[in-house]
Amino acid sequence: MSKNFEIRKAVVLEATPEQVWRAIATPEGQAAWSPDPYQAKDGMEVEATENERLVVRTPKAENGAFHAFEYLVAADDDSTTSLTFVHSGYLGDDWEAEFDFGEMSGYGWDMYLHTLAEYLKHFAGRPANFVTAQGPPSSATPNSWATLEKALGVEGPFEQGQNLRLTPQGLPALEGVVDFAYPAFVNFLALRTDDGLYRFHDNSAMGMPQAVGHYIYAAIDRQATEQAWLDWLERVFS
Template sequence: MGKEFEIEREVVLPATPEEVFAAVTTGTANWMFPTPAPEPDSPMVRNWEPPHRFTVRQDGEDGWFNALDFIISARDGGTAALRYVHSGIFTDDWDSQYDGASRHTDFYHHTLGQYLRYFGGKSAVYAEVNGPSASSFPTALESVKKSLGVAAVDETVRLELPGLAPADAVVDYLNPYFLGLRTPDAMYRVFGRNNFGGTVDVSAHLFGGNAGAERAWQSYLDGVFTA
C-alpha cells in the first residue's frame, strides 16, 4: 500500500531567477539528468510562470502521483531563492525510498549551484555510468574515495582515469553517500547508491574537451571493483 511523502527544500543560488528557471526546465542535463523539455500547455504542467514558478505533476492509478514544484524569487546581489517541493506516493519500502530521495535532492541542488556558479550559460553533454554489481557492498563508495585519494571537501585531487588526460579536480561535495568532483570543464558526480541497495554510479556533465569520459569512468569503476 502506498504512503504519501513530501520533500521540501529552500536554497539560495548564485544566479538570476531567469537563469534558475531555465536550468530547472530546459537545462536539467547540465546538473541533474536530461528530462524532456516541458510543454506549457501539457496537462502535466500545472504552473508555468517564467521565471517564478514551474510545477509538474503526473497522476496514475489508485491515487498514485508524483509532483515537483519550483518556486523562484529574486534576492539581493543577483542571486535567487529556490523553494522546491517534491511530493507523491512511495509504494514499497517507504523509509528507504524517502531517505534515498531526500539525500539525492540535496546533492542535485548542490550540483545546480555549482553549475550556475562555474558553468552558467554553458550546455553540457551528459553521460552516465553504472558500476558493476561488485560495487553494491556497504563500503563500496569508500573504496572509490580511497582510490581517488579523496579525504576532504574543497581539496584538489589529481584525476587519472584510463584513457583520459589527467586533470585536477576540486572536491566540491563529500559525505558517506555522494562525492562531487569539479574540473575546469566538467562536473563528475559519484553516487553511492550502494547505500540504498544499488551500485556505485557516476554521472558526468561535460562542458568541452572530455572525449572518452564515459568510457574512462566505466573502465575505472570496473577496475576498482574487479581487482
C-alpha cells in the first residue's frame, strides 16, 4: 500500500468567497467545521492569497511524514462559491497500518466539507464551539457502535433527511434531522439541530475508540460541555 497519498474534493457553497475564506483561514471560522480547529499551528508553513488560495503544510517528521492542505476558492455568482480541497502528503517510512489512509480520510473529508456547507447555509455568523470527546479503549471493538446507538435511544442505519431524537443519559435530549449519511458500511450519525451539528463516529475500523465531535453555534462553556460528553462515553462503555 502506497505511503504517498492525495485526496481531492470539490464542493459548491452557499456563501461569498469572503465568507468561505473566513471559515477556512481564521480560528473562529475553523471552529465551525474543521476536524481539529484548536491544534497549535507552530511550525506550519502557510501560503495565503486572501479569498483565493490557502496552503498549510506540516513540518516533516523524523520518519519523513508530512501533510499538506490546499484550499482553492472561486466565486461562481453572487450567492455561491466553489471550493476545491486537496489533502496530500507522505505517511512516513514506518507506516504499516492495515487500513487505506486515503480512503478512510476521504470519507472523513466528505463529512467535514459537508459540515462546512451546513454551517455556511444554516449557522453563518453565529459563534462556534467545537466539542470533542473519545471513549475508553474498551470502545474500540466493532460491536461498540451498537452499544453507542442503544445509549442514544436509536438504531441505524440512518438516512439523510430522517428526523431523530437522541436521549443521551445525563445530557439534554437532541432533536433534529440527519444531515449527512455515509454508505451503509460506515457507522456514523450526523444530526443537525437548532443550535448545532452533532457527530458520532465509529472509529473501530482504525483500531480507535468511539468518539463524538460536535459543532455548537451558541455561547457555551466548551470545556464543561466537552467533559460532560467524555463522562457520558465513560458511562456507556464502563
